[in-house]
Amino acid sequence: MAAGDSGEDKLIARLFGSVATHPGALGLKDDAALLAVPPGHELVLTKDALVAGVHFFPDDPPASIARKAMRVNLSDLAAKGADPLGVLLAFAIPPDMDAAALEAFAGGIGADATLYGAPLLGGDTVRTPGPFTVSITALGAVPTGQMVRRATARPGEAIVVSGTIGDSALGLALRLDPARSGFAGLDSASLDHLRDRYLHPRPRLALARPLRGRASAAMDVSDGLVGDLRKLLSASGVAGTIEASRVPFSAAARAAIAAEPALLETALTGGDDYEILAVMPDHEVSAFSTFATAAGIGVSVIGHTHEGEGLSVRDGDGAELTLARGSFSHF
Amino acid sequence: MAAGDSGEDKLIARLFGSVATHPGALGLKDDAALLAVPPGHELVLTKDALVAGVHFFPDDPPASIARKAMRVNLSDLAAKGADPLGVLLAFAIPPDMDAAALEAFAGGIGADATLYGAPLLGGDTVRTPGPFTVSITALGAVPTGQMVRRATARPGEAIVVSGTIGDSALGLALRLDPARSGFAGLDSASLDHLRDRYLHPRPRLALARPLRGRASAAMDVSDGLVGDLRKLLSASGVAGTIEASRVPFSAAARAAIAAEPALLETALTGGDDYEILAVMPDHEVSAFSTFATAAGIGVSVIGHTHEGEGLSVRDGDGAELTLARGSFSHF
Incomplete structure (x- = not known):
């Protein structure tokens, strides 16, 4: 200093x-x-x-x-x-x-x-x-040798995220336009939750050790789930498919998306989640989840990697979702 | 990134x-x-x-x-x-x-x-x-254990600086007011030298190893020789006396100071020297100088530490120099 x-x-x-x-x-x-x-x-x-x-x-x-x-x-x-x-x-x-x-x-x-x-x-x-x-x-x-890298994801593995996705991006949307329809029906606790997730990221340090030796690749979700997953897959030379219905949303996020479906894209592609996005063999997910649960953190399998390139985001019927933007830009 | x-x-x-x-x-x-x-x-x-x-x-x-x-x-x-x-x-x-x-x-x-x-x-x-x-x-x-600290200078040791002092502060003064009298008589090589020292500090990495185990304390001179030496002495709980006539000046700095004596204070108290200021036993100075010379860097003993507190800056006659400001503020 x-x-x-x-x-x-x-x-x-x-x-x-x-x-x-x-x-x-x-x-x-x-x-x-x-x-x-x-x-x-x-x-x-x-x-x-x-x-x-x-x-x-x-x-x-x-x-x-x-x-x-x-x-x-x-x-x-x-x-x-x-x-x-x-x-x-x-x-x-x-x-x-x-x-x-x-x-x-x-x-x-x-x-x-x-x-x-x-x-x-x-x-x-x-x-x-x-x-x-x-x-x-x-x-x-x-x-030594155990840093979990971004470019080393293997095909045929589970794509996992911690916590919930989209709260922070919805919190930012709420800050920018509190009057939009998605937020009209939310109670004050839900609105506070979204605002707080934008202001106060929750670094998942309790997951650092469980990731080591277990995940083939990981990164934190800072620029939006879809964009960051695309980066991880592309760097690793593998393809991935995720199902939007398996992406974990908080009750507040679910309520906002139900009221204004366009907010689904905000949640999937918006930034500042600061959750862990990892790729690991299916047989490792259970142990990883156990460690996470002990730390009070949820873990969700949202899809799988496979040979090839690119990311598919499917809706509940298996149809491809088209997202106008893959990644987050700051306001 | x-x-x-x-x-x-x-x-x-x-x-x-x-x-x-x-x-x-x-x-x-x-x-x-x-x-x-x-x-x-x-x-x-x-x-x-x-x-x-x-x-x-x-x-x-x-x-x-x-x-x-x-x-x-x-x-x-x-x-x-x-x-x-x-x-x-x-x-x-x-x-x-x-x-x-x-x-x-x-x-x-x-x-x-x-x-x-x-x-x-x-x-x-x-x-x-x-x-x-x-x-x-x-x-x-x-x-391990060999970082050279600032607050560990001992009394009865030599105060040493590398290179030359004041060039950068004079280079800044020249940038701010090229017309002032101190710079009127300097040739273009001297002016270029002062400008270059302001733009391009010269980190004395060749002195890092020779300092270890030899200097009782050191810091780099970033906020002016007098102010930084005061900080080092105060942190160490020792006093120091330096002689302005022993402070190493480049030919360009000497010419500017001769033409405009007020620039002496600029040189002694101005910032951005990025030379090494160290305190070490007298018997270590010779070996330290030998390493420095091999790297093309001059080393000057400008005074000594002693028991007590505070810094005295003496002129050639042994009289105390009064400096209006001890330390550098950025422009």
């Missing part, structure tokens, strides 16, 4: 210094952090940046922005079968960000660092004339 | 995919990178962000912006005694950044990745309505 002499610099040093309790952070008072990687392990590294007005709403609560930035990175670690070691945080502060917002942001980073065992190790704070911008680098560890 | 479907996304995937030749980068086609840390070593981690209009001029050549972003991070590794393992890169692209600029930026990253043995392992590309913003996380390795 750059520690200057201004009052704001001192505030930042105090706020984040109190968050950075890991000994390798050196109290954020050195030029670098120090980290031991467990013997027999490799590092898994990911770095995602978020920009106000692009990846989150500028008026989202600062603690929620912090948690989203942490979680989208931790979600990548989970999908790769990695256990978190820590994070580095850089953020660019716009002129209108006040001390209360900085404190709330630091609090969100600290809360998730504790919740997910991903200590803040270091980083940098800069000013910007532009929007609030956050960049996190997450470091994880896997036993 | 986020690989979307737009033409620009494909260009970015191609440009940076061709830079990311390290096997752990997985061609930038997975969600994360994979890195083995050498046995018996710890990770040293640093993350510095740069914002157009704050840390560099928006019209600086994109390749130079890339190289500055790489080098300010690698400079931190050097000062900690760490050998580079690789970097992660996130950058936010403003609407007016064109394909040629992206290509030049990628070229700068690739050239320095090769030059310094710091391969591009992964990262993220996002859009921003704000200024071009670059965040790099650099990963290095040190034998």
